[in-house]
Amino acid sequence: MLEITPIIYIVDDDPSVRSSLRLLLESAGYEVICFSSAKEFLKFRLDSTTAHCLILDVKMPDLNGIELQKELASINNTIPIIFITGHGDIPMGVQAMKDGAVNFLSKPFDDQQLLDSINEALIRDINFRKKQSEHDQIKQKIDTLTPRENEILRYLITGMLNKQIAYKLNISERTVKAHRKQVLDKMGIQSIAELVRLTEKLGITPVE
Amino acid sequence: MMVEFILSYLMSFKQKNINYFRIIKFISLKLNCILIPKTRFKEVCILSIMIVFCISVTSLQSQEKKEKSILILYSLSQSYPAVVQWDTGIRSEFNAHLDFKIKINTEYLDLSRYNEPDYIKKIRDVFDYKYGDDQPDLIITVLEQALDFVLSHRDTLFPEVPIILAGIETNSIKNRDLDKKTASVSQRSNAYKETLDLALSLHKDTHNAVIVAGEGYLEKMWLEAARETFQHYESLLNFTYLQGLSIPELQNEVENLPDNSLIFYFPVLEDKAGRKYVATEVLSSISKLSSRPIYSFWEVFLGYGIVGGYLENFQIQAQETARLGINILQGKWPENTSRQIQSLEYIFDDRQLNRWSITESKLPAGSEIRFKEYSFLEKYFYRIVLISALVLGQSLIIGYLVIMRRRSRQIQEALKIAEQKYRTVADYTYDWEYWLNPDGSVHWISPSSKRISGYGSEEIINNPSLIYDMILPDDKKVWEDHHCSEVKKNERSKIKYRIQTAQGEIKWIEHTCQPVYDNNENNLGIRANNRDITERELYKSQTSALQSELTHMERVNTISTLSYSLAHEINQPLTSIRSYAQAALRFMNKGRSEEENIRKALLGIVADNKRATSIINQLRDLVKKEAVQIEEVDINSILKEVLNLINSEIIMKNTSIKLNLDPSVPDVNGDAIQLQQVLLNLITNSLDEMEECRTDHRVITISSRVENSTGLSISIVDSGSGIPEDKLEEIFQPFHSTKPKGLGLGLAISKLIIESHNGKIWAENNPGMGAKFVIFLPYNI
Numbered sequence: 008m009l010e011i012t013p014i015i016y017i018v019d020d021d022p023s024v025r026s027s028l029r030l031l032l033e034s035a036g037y038e039v040i041c042f043s044s045a046k047e048f049l050k051f052r053l054d055s056t057t058a059h060c061l062i063l064d065v066k067m068p069d070l071n072g073i074e075l076q077k078e079l080a081s082i083n084n085t086i087p088i089i090f091i092t093g094h095g096d097i098p099m100g101v102q103a104m105k106d107g108a109v110n111f112l113s114k115p116f117d118d119q120q121l122l123d124s125i126n127e128a129l130i131r132d133i134n135f136r137k138k139q140s141e142h143d144q145i146k147q148k149i150d151t152l153t154p155r156e157n158e159i160l161r162y163l164i165t166g167m168l169n170k171q172i173a174y175k176l177n178i179s180e181r182t183v184k185a186h187r188k189q190v191l192d193k194m195g196i197q198s199i200a201e202l203v204r205l206t207e208k209l210g211i212t213p214v215e
Numbered sequence: 216m217m218v219e220f221i222l223s224y225l226m227s228f229k230q231k232n233i234n235y236f237r238i239i240k241f242i243s244l245k246l247n248c249i250l251i252p253k254t255r256f257k258e259v260c261i262l263s264i265m266i267v268f269c270i271s272v273t274s275l276q277s278q279e280k281k282e283k284s285i286l287i288l289y290s291l292s293q294s295y296p297a298v299v300q301w302d303t304g305i306r307s308e309f310n311a312h313l314d315f316k317i318k319i320n321t322e323y324l325d326l327s328r329y330n331e332p333d334y335i336k337k338i339r340d341v342f343d344y345k346y347g348d349d350q351p352d353l354i355i356t357v358l359e360q361a362l363d364f365v366l367s368h369r370d371t372l373f374p375e376v377p378i379i380l381a382g383i384e385t386n387s388i389k390n391r392d393l394d395k396k397t398a399s400v401s402q403r404s405n406a407y408k409e410t411l412d413l414a415l416s417l418h419k420d421t422h423n424a425v426i427v428a429g430e431g432y433l434e435k436m437w438l439e440a441a442r443e444t445f446q447h448y449e450s451l452l453n454f455t456y457l458q459g460l461s462i463p464e465l466q467n468e469v470e471n472l473p474d475n476s477l478i479f480y481f482p483v484l485e486d487k488a489g490r491k492y493v494a495t496e497v498l499s500s501i502s503k504l505s506s507r508p509i510y511s512f513w514e515v516f517l518g519y520g521i522v523g524g525y526l527e528n529f530q531i532q533a534q535e536t537a538r539l540g541i542n543i544l545q546g547k548w549p550e551n552t553s554r555q556i557q558s559l560e561y562i563f564d565d566r567q568l569n570r571w572s573i574t575e576s577k578l579p580a581g582s583e584i585r586f587k588e589y590s591f592l593e594k595y596f597y598r599i600v601l602i603s604a605l606v607l608g609q610s611l612i613i614g615y616l617v618i619m620r621r622r623s624r625q626i627q628e629a630l631k632i633a634e635q636k637y638r639t640v641a642d643y644t645y646d647w648e649y650w651l652n653p654d655g656s657v658h659w660i661s662p663s664s665k666r667i668s669g670y671g672s673e674e675i676i677n678n679p680s681l682i683y684d685m686i687l688p689d690d691k692k693v694w695e696d697h698h699c700s701e702v703k704k705n706e707r708s709k710i711k712y713r714i715q716t717a718q719g720e721i722k723w724i725e726h727t728c729q730p731v732y733d734n735n736e737n738n739l740g741i742r743a744n745n746r747d748i749t750e751r752e753l754y755k756s757q758t759s760a761l762q763s764e765l766t767h768m769e770r771v772n773t774i775s776t777l778s779y780s781l782a783h784e785i786n787q788p789l790t791s792i793r794s795y796a797q798a799a800l801r802f803m804n805k806g807r808s809e810e811e812n813i814r815k816a817l818l819g820i821v822a823d824n825k826r827a828t829s830i831i832n833q834l835r836d837l838v839k840k841e842a843v844q845i846e847e848v849d850i851n852s853i854l855k856e857v858l859n860l861i862n863s864e865i866i867m868k869n870t871s872i873k874l875n876l877d878p879s880v881p882d883v884n885g886d887a888i889q890l891q892q893v894l895l896n897l898i899t900n901s902l903d904e905m906e907e908c909r910t911d912h913r914v915i916t917i918s919s920r921v922e923n924s925t926g927l928s929i930s931i932v933d934s935g936s937g938i939p940e941d942k943l944e945e946i947f948q949p950f951h952s953t954k955p956k957g958l959g960l961g962l963a964i965s966k967l968i969i970e971s972h973n974g975k976i977w978a979e980n981n982p983g984m985g986a987k988f989v990i991f992l993p994y995n996i
Contacts, residue, residue: 027794034801
């Protein structure tokens with residue numbers, strides 16, 4: 008399924024936990040990189056081309072797991088996170104899950120449990136990447152639009168007729184028609200329905 | 216030998232003639248000088264000279280031994296006091312200074328009474344008869360009248376005899392032509408003027424001078440001489456002359472004199488009626504009745520009622536005359552034949568001074584005061600002083616002795632009381648006390664020995680080794696290791712051991728001993744105190760059991776509060792173990808090629824298993840109840856163990872630990888578990904204390920360091936809000952808790968533990984921020 012071996016990052020302050028997990032994940036065929044603290048991990052430049060996920064210990068000195076999760080979110084790092092914790096603090100786990108964690112495992116855990124979570128995380132990572140690249144393409148096309156065309160686009164996705172748009176913008180219907188053609192051409196599509204689908208993905212909202 | 220004999224012979228002259236003796240002595244001295252070269256020849260020569268000299272001296276002496284005769288011619292009769300005085304004076308002087316025999320013939324010419332030429336002729340004839348063939352060697356005439364007689368008959372009566380004219384006024388011989396063999400002793404009398412001046416100075420308001428004088432030839436002559444002086448005073452004084460009055464008349468006159476009068480007495484020898492008187496008697500009789508003081512001019516009247524005055528002293532004149540006579544008799548004729556003398560003196564009668572209230576201070580300087588009537592005090596002053604001093608001295612001695620006696624009695628009393636007191640103190644001591652002599656014998660032992668050891672004091676005195684024998688065999692070493700006699704001065708040695716009493720009972724004894732010294736630093740042996748501490752030991756063991764129970768309870772409580780993080784701490788290796796095991800299983804499925812990874816996993820399993828075991832062991836140690844075990848403890852490593860145990864708690868509390876451990880701190884003697892308990896307690900307290908702080912400010916700094924040669928210190932400083940100053944000591948009280956879940960015994964038990972290690976624990980506020988707990992532990996308990 009995957010051409011390149013995914014990388015599993017482990018952040019745990021306990022060396023024996025780190026080395027046992029490394030051995031376990033290596034036995035499962037993953038490449039493993041360990042960090043003894045959150046700060047160390049933050050300093051590391053992640054390989055964005057490879058699928059990856061993070062196994063993160065909750066309870067650590069200095070910056071703990073939950074704090075690291077927040078920190079990553081704040082810098083738009085979308086690496087999927089599997090929390091491991093010595094004590095099942097349920098409210099903390101719920102919060103972590105809400106904030107996008109893949110799983111919240113209580114130590115000690117079964118290998119399968121962990122590997123399943125890793126799998127899920129990696130799929131999520133791959134999907135995310137896919138989605139991300141699609142977005143990037145649409146974004147690139149939109150970026151080629153002039154500001155006037157961009158404005159027209161937000162009228163077009165409301166489903167208004169050319170006449171209505173012309174009236175709203177106090178321009179001729181012909182001009183609207185020309186812009187419409189230009190937008191569809193630049194976006195490489197034929198229908199307004201298709202345009203609506205693309206702009207939805209990017210979260211571009213129609214004019215109110 | 217010879218010389219000495221001769222000398223002693225010569226010495227025998229000493230009694231006879233002092234002059235010879237002096238000569239001999241002089242010679243003998245010379246002789247001694249010459250005799251130093253002790254040659255026999257010289258000795259003999261000198262001795263022969265000596266003998267010749269001695270013979271000549273003795274012959275000279277026998278020549279001079281011939282008796283000399285002196286004839287004294289008195290002008291007056293024997294009845295005059297002046298004459299008596301003269302006679303006594305001359306004779307005593309001769310007797311005192313002449314060393315050869317003299318014969319003194321005295322003739323009283325009585326010329327004051329008989330003055331007729333016929334009488335004088337008859338006397339001349341008598342003298343011719345008496346002294347014509349037996350001429351005296353010296354004639355002395357006394358007073359003027361005799362002078363005339365002698366001088367006018369000298370050629371016929373005493374042509375060759377030396378004559379001394381004595382008792383005369385210088386003026387009376389002024390114009391006389393005296394021959395070479397006639398000498399004179401005269402005086403210039405100014406008695407009248409001086410006495411008058413003196414009397415006027417003593418009695419300032421005097422206007423009347425009453426002169427009392429006789430009617431006789433002599434008196435008239437004296438008065439005549441005085442009048443020459445008196446006339447100079449007539450402008451000042453009104454002179455009244457009571458001359459020739461009888462005694463009753465005089466008495467009558469002097470009885471009622473006005474206050475501004477003074478009486479001047481001239482001798483009264485005869486009144487107008489021709490009655491003869493003794494001058495001193497007249498004076499006495501008028502003096503008694505006189506209303507005013509009487510002055511006179513002759514010393515002879517002093518003592519008969521005159522105040523005094525500048526008085527002519529016949530005795531002095533008599534002495535001078537006699538001395539001149541002695542010289543003449545010895546053949547030394549004076550160069551100055553008319554000798555003038557001063558025989559006047561200020562003399563006073565003390566009784567009269569008192570009678571007329573004249574103070575001594577007003578008298579001229581150098582005045583002589585006679586008849587001094589000393590007051591009892593004056594009279595016996597020195598005796599009184601001496602006796603008083605003696606009495607005082609004696610009283611002081613008696614007083615001193617009485618006081619000393621009383622004091623010594625008091626001291627004895629005090630000693631008795633003190634002895635009684637110390638005896639009581641000693642005999643009633645509850646502890647068993649004794650005093651061993653340096654030789655080991657018992658000097659004293661308290662009766663309480665019976666109560667404690669079962670052996671009476673007599674028994675121990677008779678057998679001092681009992682003190683050692685009753686110690687239990689197990690504890691004998693303790694006794695042997697301590698040496699009372701080696702304890703330094705002012706130090707004590709204290710040991711604890713068990714004895715078996717005479718009744719077989721086992722008792723704990725606390726033995727304290729100290730060497731004793733007297734004031735001269737001499738060792739007097741050993742003073743010891745044996746206290747029965749059986750009950751205390753029993754109580755102590757009970758208390759210590761209770762205490763250890765409590766300590767354990769608190770420990771378990773601490774552990775239970777930490778259980779959450781402790782569980783995690785055990786969970787960690789368990790997690791690893793499971794992961795290792797499952798990894799190994801996966802590798803095994805892959806086949807032989809993964810053998811290395813399987814080994815790695817198994818080694819990891821073993822390591823983490825050990826880790827879990829050690830945590831569990833440590834926990835078990837902390838939780839188990841075990842007797843105190845004193846061993847060598849490395850403070851740094853037990854500190855690290857504690858930190859390992861609560862690592863999760865530290866992490867969970869977001870706290871960072873700064874370790875500042877001195878690797879050179881020596882081991883201490885102590886119970887590791889208990890010490891860990893203290894550290895655990897202090898660190899968890901700090902962790903809890905800082906829950907209110909910002910997470911990045913939660914720091915605990917733990918330091919160990921060598922404090923001094925006796926011990927080390929451990930300090931635990933947090934960065935919390937600190938402890939209120941007034942609570943710094945209170946927090947060590949039991950049941951003082953700030954935590955709702957705490958028993959409030961943590962610090963109290965920590966304190967007990969540290970104190971049982973002979974250490975100290977205290978809290979203070981760190982100057983920067985937070986609380987600081989400091990433990991001082993001695994290396995040896």
